[in-house]
Amino acid sequence: xxxxxxxxxxxxxxxxxxxxxxAGQEAAAQSDALAAIGSGDYDKLRQGVSALAASGDPxxxxxxxxxxxxxxxxxxxxxLYVKAADGKLTNAATGKPAGAVAGLHEVRMSNPVxxxxxxxxxxxxxxxxxxxxxxxxxxxxxxxxxxxxxxxLEKAIAREHDPTVARALRQARAAALLxxxxxxxxxxxxxxxxxxxxxxxxxxxxxxxxxAPPAAAAAAREAVASIDRTLALWRMAQxxxxxxxxxxxxxxxxIGLAITFGVMGVINMAHGELVMLGAYTTFVVQEVIRSNAPxxxxxSLFIAVPLAFIVAGAAGIAIERGLIRFLYGRPLETLLATWxxxxxxxxxxxxxxGPDNRQVGTPDWMSGAAQLGGLQITYSRLTIIxxxxxxxxxxxxxxxxxxxxxxxRAVTQNRRMAAAMGIRTPWIDALTFGLGAxxxxxxxxxxxxxxxxxxxxxxxxxxxxxxxxxxxxxxNLWGTAVGALTLGVVNKFLEPVAGxxxxxxxxxxxxxxxxxxxxxxxxxxxxxxVEA
Amino acid sequence: MSVDKLGDSKLGDSKxxxxxxxxxxxxxxxxxxxxxxxxxxxxxAIIRRAAAAEGEPIKIGVLHSLSGTMAISETTLKDVMLxxxxxxxxxxGVLGRKLEPVVVDPxxxxxxxxxxxxxxxxxxxxxxxxGCWTSVSRKSVLPVFEELNGILYYPVQYEGQECSRNVFxxxxxxxxxxxxxxxxxxxxxxxxxxxxxxxxYVYPRTTNQILEAYLKLKGVAxxxxxxxxxxxxxxxxxxxxxxxxxxxxxxxxxxxxSTINGDANxxxxxxLGAQGVKATDIPVVAFSVGEEELAGMDTKPLVGHLAAWNYxxxxxxxxxxxxxxxxxxxxxNPKRTTxxxxxxxxxGFNMWVKAVEKAGTTEPNEVIDAMIGVxxxxxxxxxxxxxxxxxxxxxVLIGEIQDNGQFNVVxxxxxxxxxxEWSPYVAETKDLIGDWRAPLSCGAFNVKTxxxxxxxxxxx
Numbered sequence: 001x002x003x004x005x006x007x008x009x010x011x012x013x014x015x016x017x018x019x020x021x022x023a024g025q026e027a028a029a030q031s032d033a034l035a036a037i038g039s040g041d042y043d044k045l046r047q048g049v050s051a052l053a054a055s056g057d058p059x060x061x062x063x064x065x066x067x068x069x070x071x072x073x074x075x076x077x078x079x080l081y082v083k084a085a086d087g088k089l090t091n092a093a094t095g096k097p098a099g100a101v102a103g104l105h106e107v108r109m110s111n112p113v114x115x116x117x118x119x120x121x122x123x124x125x126x127x128x129x130x131x132x133x134x135x136x137x138x139x140x141x142x143x144x145x146x147x148x149x150x151x152x153l154e155k156a157i158a159r160e161h162d163p164t165v166a167r168a169l170r171q172a173r174a175a176a177l178l179x180x181x182x183x184x185x186x187x188x189x190x191x192x193x194x195x196x197x198x199x200x201x202x203x204x205x206x207x208x209x210x211x212a213p214p215a216a217a218a219a220a221r222e223a224v225a226s227i228d229r230t231l232a233l234w235r236m237a238q239x240x241x242x243x244x245x246x247x248x249x250x251x252x253x254x255i256g257l258a259i260t261f262g263v264m265g266v267i268n269m270a271h272g273e274l275v276m277l278g279a280y281t282t283f284v285v286q287e288v289i290r291s292n293a294p295x296x297x298x299x300s301l302f303i304a305v306p307l308a309f310i311v312a313g314a315a316g317i318a319i320e321r322g323l324i325r326f327l328y329g330r331p332l333e334t335l336l337a338t339w340x341x342x343x344x345x346x347x348x349x350x351x352x353x354g355p356d357n358r359q360v361g362t363p364d365w366m367s368g369a370a371q372l373g374g375l376q377i378t379y380s381r382l383t384i385i386x387x388x389x390x391x392x393x394x395x396x397x398x399x400x401x402x403x404x405x406x407x408x409r410a411v412t413q414n415r416r417m418a419a420a421m422g423i424r425t426p427w428i429d430a431l432t433f434g435l436g437a438x439x440x441x442x443x444x445x446x447x448x449x450x451x452x453x454x455x456x457x458x459x460x461x462x463x464x465x466x467x468x469x470x471x472x473x474x475x476n477l478w479g480t481a482v483g484a485l486t487l488g489v490v491n492k493f494l495e496p497v498a499g500x501x502x503x504x505x506x507x508x509x510x511x512x513x514x515x516x517x518x519x520x521x522x523x524x525x526x527x528x529x530v531e532a
Numbered sequence: 533m534s535v536d537k538l539g540d541s542k543l544g545d546s547k548x549x550x551x552x553x554x555x556x557x558x559x560x561x562x563x564x565x566x567x568x569x570x571x572x573x574x575x576x577a578i579i580r581r582a583a584a585a586e587g588e589p590i591k592i593g594v595l596h597s598l599s600g601t602m603a604i605s606e607t608t609l610k611d612v613m614l615x616x617x618x619x620x621x622x623x624x625g626v627l628g629r630k631l632e633p634v635v636v637d638p639x640x641x642x643x644x645x646x647x648x649x650x651x652x653x654x655x656x657x658x659x660x661x662x663g664c665w666t667s668v669s670r671k672s673v674l675p676v677f678e679e680l681n682g683i684l685y686y687p688v689q690y691e692g693q694e695c696s697r698n699v700f701x702x703x704x705x706x707x708x709x710x711x712x713x714x715x716x717x718x719x720x721x722x723x724x725x726x727x728x729x730x731x732x733y734v735y736p737r738t739t740n741q742i743l744e745a746y747l748k749l750k751g752v753a754x755x756x757x758x759x760x761x762x763x764x765x766x767x768x769x770x771x772x773x774x775x776x777x778x779x780x781x782x783x784x785x786x787x788x789x790s791t792i793n794g795d796a797n798x799x800x801x802x803x804l805g806a807q808g809v810k811a812t813d814i815p816v817v818a819f820s821v822g823e824e825e826l827a828g829m830d831t832k833p834l835v836g837h838l839a840a841w842n843y844x845x846x847x848x849x850x851x852x853x854x855x856x857x858x859x860x861x862x863x864x865n866p867k868r869t870t871x872x873x874x875x876x877x878x879x880g881f882n883m884w885v886k887a888v889e890k891a892g893t894t895e896p897n898e899v900i901d902a903m904i905g906v907x908x909x910x911x912x913x914x915x916x917x918x919x920x921x922x923x924x925x926x927x928v929l930i931g932e933i934q935d936n937g938q939f940n941v942v943x944x945x946x947x948x949x950x951x952x953e954w955s956p957y958v959a960e961t962k963d964l965i966g967d968w969r970a971p972l973s974c975g976a977f978n979v980k981t982x983x984x985x986x987x988x989x990x991x992x
Binding site for chain 1: 598599603765774829
């Protein structure tokens with residue numbers, strides 16, 4: 001309600017010829033508004049904001065922008081001051097510079113005040129010089145769809161030469177027209193067409209509310225149906241994107257396990273803790289950067305990835321040499337021993353870093369989202385998708401193209417023959433395990449961006465990792481990739497229908513049924529040595 | 533490993549390394565172990581009874597998760613209990629005896645809460661336990677406290693629908709938190725569409741049941757209410773936040789009432805920020821997010837989102853200042869925040885001390901009877917009294933998140949609110965009251981039928 005009121009008053013005051021308002025009246029209105037703003041009561045503040053915007057005070061935009069940015073200060077005597085970026089104070093009422101004042105504090109806002117402020121700023125900026133501000137103002141008016149804003153919009157459209165802003169203004173006018181009972185049928189039909197072209201959820205909701213006259217209502221119904229179809233397609237694409245991002249997270253977590261479990265046949269229950277070590281490495285790297293070189297924060301993840309690989313890889317080699325080496329061929333003992341090791345690692349991290357979650361920051365280039373038509377793509381998730389595929393391809397390249405990879409594959413296929421060919425199998429075992437652990441560490445770097453970094457981080461991913469590896473086919477990297485993406489997409493398509501909890505249950509049940517039919521997964525490795 | 537040669541491994545034998553244990557030896561070991569296990573808990577009690585004298589310390593149990601998904605919220609409660617006990621010891625203890633804290637870690641594992649509670653009551657013989665956060669942990673320990681006649685001080689806001697003789701609820705009941713928050717949103721922010729998002733366990737389920745009934749009573753159409761549950765530790769919020777956004781773009785002001793618990797809140801708020809959901813578009817009012825949960829987050833994108841509590845660290849009173857200063861000195865970290873459950877422990881502990889001094893003993897029955905009517909100062913400038921329904925009176929504060937992780941109080945009830953432990957909006961409980969004074973002594977007394985229907989704990 002206040003939004004409409006504010007914009008309405010604003011446009012009325014901006015369009016009214018200046019001679020109508022007496023100068024004295026204006027000053028009184030301004031000082032009343034400023035008194036309300038400095039009073040400390042949220043209701044009065046809200047009314048003061050709207051009144052100031054409507055008063056036509058040339059300083060209104062400065063004062064309201066300062067309030068928006070948190071630069072409007074109030075003194076103990078309720079006088080308002082605007083603080084510039086360099087800290088200099090100006091008296092808000094007169095605009096003249098003021099000296100240092102003691103006992104100032106920021107004017108605090110509540111949500112209703114913020115909304116009134118946004119509406120006021122939107123109205124004030126409709127005629128601003130900056131096209132971006134005009135576009136934002138046009139959008140604000142579109143959201144309110146107030147009929148009384150129509151004359152102001154007509155004037156703004158007439159003087160607008162920027163095509164994007166002009167289209168936004170026309171859409172705002174269309175939205176307002178459709179709420180106007182007095183608008184003509186032809187105007188409404190044009191408005192319906194404009195909103196259909198806009199085609200988003202809000203336009204659809206506005207069109208759904210059009211009931212008269214009959215021709216316009218029929219056109220609106222058709223537009224709603226068409227928008228619904230488009231939105232449904234975008235919805236599916238969005239779900240697919242979410243599935244892809246969840247799948248890439250599963251892929252990252254599972255791919256190290258695909259090496260250790262798939263290639264070596266070692267059940268490593270401490271795999272989640274290796275991921276956790278990578279996440280904590282990221283935390284430590286960021287802490288070091290924060291205290292020594294804050295400028296490097298944007299690059300912190302790039303530094304953390306190789307470090308996490310080394311740290312987790314070294315831990316993996318130590319585990320293999322110290323524990324797993326003695327338990328080859330005894331899968332149950334390996335399972336128990338690595339389970340105990342996971343508890344030890346968790347407690348070790350808890351003792352060093354404390355049981356609380358650690359804050360890992362997101363660099364600026366990874367924050368925010370981009371809008372691709374009806375699809376919203378968050379940068380953090382996009383980075384993780386790209387990263388997971390890079391890791392997958394790098395790992396495949398290592399296995400296929402490097403001498404180390406060749407030796408690894410030889411040892412997996414036929415250990416005795418590989419040893420007879422002069423390959424030092426114990427050392428290759430250690431390196432393979434280290435490679436899987438290192439990849440898990442790199443996964444931890446990515447996961448630190450989207451999940452809490454705590455000693456229990458590994459526990460959330462160990463079950464999913466095994467699920468992915470078993471589903472995709474043990475020993476097959478491509479199988480792991482396909483398995484991870486399938487599980488992610490199925491989970492995300494089920495979630496809107498069944499809810500998060502039931503969705504997970506359904507996925508697990510489907511997996512169990514699948515394993516009953518194909519116990520070796522989707523793409524099992526074939527060959528005499530493997531099936532022995 | 534082939535299984536077809538059963539003759540090779542006899543079931544009675546087991547090889548433990550080089551040692552070969554036959555069936556007899558194993559049985560003997562088993563009996564010895566059982567005897568030891570039975571005798572061990574009794575030993576300290578025997579010793580203690582023999583050495584029973586004045587001056588012997590009173591044990592206080594602290595039952596909070598120090599690891600797991602709830603550690604983010606509960607660790608600080610353990611620390612504040614240690615501070616309160618140390619402060620009381622500096623004042624000379626209670627009844628001339630020093631207080632000794634017994635801290636256990638149930639690790640966010642609900643059955644382990646019950647085991648640890650039994651250990652505290654039966655083995656350590658504590659005089660009172662301060663603990664629990666999630667309602668599922670409280671429901672898990674409730675039978676233990678009622679069986680062993682212990683005393684639990686439960687400091688966290690919860691869903692009501694309970695009134696046990698052995699529990700003192702120093703946290704808010706729904707009418708001291710959830711209902712006023714909804715009223716604030718309806719009145720001040722003009723909210724017409726509601727998303728009730730919670731973690732999947734008893735507290736959010738019951739609170740949402742109450743809120744749904746309340747909203748429908750206030751004339752909100754069922755289409756304007758969306759309810760959503762997620763498991764503990766949920767980290768992938770993309771889909772749900774997207775659903776909230778599309779639910780909220782129907783042209784009516786929409787708000788999210790969040791009963792999400794634990795560290796799932798962190799990725800939830802991060803996703804809200806990432807998808808650009810601002811507080812001015814769709815405000816989120818949370819019941820389980822306080823200064824402690826926000827301490828590890830960048831709160832700039834969250835400015836304007838709300839929380840409803842009975843205390844905020846930003847409350848400007850001399851008692852609160854003194855408490856915060858003492859806390860910073862004790863914990864040796866000037867950046868540690870204080871929050872509402874800490875104030876609840878402060879109130880509950882002082883009430884327990886007063887009740888013990890009034891009763892002259894730490895025996896549970898005497899203390900339970902002495903507690904009713906005890907009144908101690910709270911940290912927001914007033915007094916909190918323990919009512920016959922084992923709940924305390926509290927002011928209700930609504931605060932908005934600031935960019936420094938603190939809350940700016942935007943609304944406050946003019947006086948103290950008395951808790952309604954049985955919700956008047958749910959058909960099964962609207963006729964129930966709890967009153968543990970004689971002669972009623974009943975947690976769930978039906979005023980229509982005049983019968984006492986359980987509700988937990990009878991005077992033993």
